[in-house]
Amino acid sequence: MKNTDFYIDGAWVAPFTSSDLPVIDPSTEEPCATISNGSEADVDRAVNAARAALADWSTTDVETRLALLEKLYAIYQSRVDDMGKAMSQEMGAPIDYAKTAQFEAGAVHLEETIRILKGFTFEETRGPDLIVHQPIGVAALITPWNWPMNQVILKVAPALAAGCTVVLKPSEIAPLSSLLLAEMIDEAGFPAGVFNLINGDGPSVGAPLSMHPDVDIVSFTGSTRAGALISKAAADTVKRVALELGGKGANIIFEDADQDAVERGVLHCFDNTGQSCDAPTRMLVQRSIYADAVKTAQAVAVDQKVASAHESGAHIGPLISEVHWNKVQGMIQMGIDEGARLIAGGTGRPEGLPKGYFVKPTVFADVDNAMQIAQQEVFGPVLVLIPFDTEDEAVGIANDTPYGLGNYIQTQDSARALRIARQLNSGMVSINGEYLGIESPFGGVKQSGNGREGSTWGLEEYLEVKAIAGGAALL
Missing domain, CATH: 3.40.309.10 (Aldehyde Dehydrogenase; Chain A, domain 2)
Structure with a gap:
């Protein structure tokens, strides 16, 4: 399998410079695919595409975004075998587990995002004032390898639902499932530039994304060490940083x-x-x-x-x-x-x-x-x-x-x-074997990160709140 192109501005494009990374099957220790290691120039191209698409996408009505997300959900559900095989190869989840727990983790988050979007109030009045929830802008999403679709969809779905445009950098050691998701997003018909995917490692792609002046939020899941580095890289542009990091439960x-x-x-x-x-x-x-x-x-x-x-x-x-x-x-x-x-x-x-x-x-x-x-x-x-x-x-x-x-x-x-x-x-507590429901927030405190993902909290992560004095009377 050779997946060396990136998905940028609605098309699969070759990287500016050729630098291959093998994807190793952890069950065999043998390469099962090849991807490209992106560069700062590739990051610029992806972010520029997302920035150019933002004006139109951020002003679409909820019905338009819902229709596309529902189409994506139907396509995702039809690709269980392909997605399961990809995750099993890339990160070593046993094939039955990959087709059930790993696959369904992505499905339920997409389904919950759709449910929340249908009832979310983007404008409300507080006394004489109008409170408006608007998309924060271009979202850089940096995801880990351990629960590929769980973490990717937990970020991508609410970001798109909020009206943000996206640049996704999946883990370079488990990128195959994200490449499949990019195919599905393209098939669903999302406008060009709304979703972009670029592969690469942290220094080549993660750092340039984190510090890019045209990125408005970085959402990262991974190690505490890497989360600290991303926070430092993002500090100069004072962008929002959401972190879901390690644990020792x-x-x-x-x-x-x-x-x-x-x-x-x-x-x-x-x-x-x-x-x-x-x-x-x-x-x-x-x-x-x-x-x-x-x-x-x-x-x-x-x-x-x-x-x-x-x-x-x-x-x-x-x-x-x-x-x-x-x-x-x-x-x-x-x-x-x-x-x-x-x-x-x-x-x-x-x-x-x-x-x-x-x-x-x-x-x-x-x-x-x-x-x-x-x-x-x-x-x-x-x-x-x-x-x-x-x-x-x-x-x-x-x-x-x-x-x-x-x-x-x-x-x-x-x-x-x-x-x-x-x-x-801690951000979460489970009692007597009960698992948190899909409608609850996921996240931690201390060195486990900040912010919350999932359900309403996941959508709100990608929204800015604007207060308009006297705006209630203008409705």
Whole structure:
């Protein structure tokens, strides 16, 4: 597969300079496609196209935008096999998982954007004044590799719905699904320049996009380190920056938790091969049930199947890349060196998988929250178990992290669950295995980022608020 063109101003165009990047299939370690690494000149061309299209697109009526988004939704739903294959190849999601969880994550966000747009109030009165919600302008969207369509559509759909024009830079190591989405947007008939896609790495494309004077908002999902760099690059032009970054979620399990709480928590941590920013990677267990929890976590990890992303069935696949595999291996070794008790997994590949970026599902027990294995985001199927005695101690451990994305509580005491949820310093809290609904906001605090994505909050991220004094009387 050769996908070296960019989608700019309604057409597929060759980059100004030729610099190829291979896309590596993490199950085989072999190239499965080739893309181009863009340049500052390519960024200028994409941003200029978006800026030129903004005047017309930003003034279209809601019905026009709705019709195009609904057509895109129908096209997207018809391409499940193609999209699933692309995501399985590019980032190693097992094919059945890619066609279900990964694919549907994009579909539901597109569907929710359409629902919100139908009822959103772009103009309202406050006393004698008129409050107007207007598109912020040109949106640079920089997305990660771990949930490709979830994160791309979570940004692209509300930006287009708001009336913004878009330049998308997907992850250079998982770009194939975004190229497919560009084909769908073209087929749906969005006007030229409204949506643009340019591939490339952070220094070549991400940085020029972030600092470009004609970009009005940068929305980024990825590592905290990269988010800080993007914020610095955007500072000189004082543009809006929305960040969804890392996490080190605590899963607090009390002695009255349901009997499946520990198993559920381990499997949730391992989901998507542990490559989810909101994964519950620190399991805090009340001491009275801690020994049993350790045994259960060990058994679940040992039973966790690891296999190629191209195999059907329920299993986890490889990590995304060699660089990331080495990072995760280093973190596992760090946990061993720090004195955490390794009860499952460890360094190296699983038996029978000599090739591919596969990792052993790993569990550490008797972890001190000050250890690096408990403080740093591993982004792999690596779980740490930490005992606690009291409710206050559990809250203190949970909050003792630079991150604040998602936390989890397991208890049958409703009053305690709500009391703790209010004390946890995070953007999201889940109780007893409940997942947040599609109508809720997604995002974090501290070094997990700022702003919110999803539903109404996702649309509002791409809108500016204008107050017109005395405007109510002019309607």
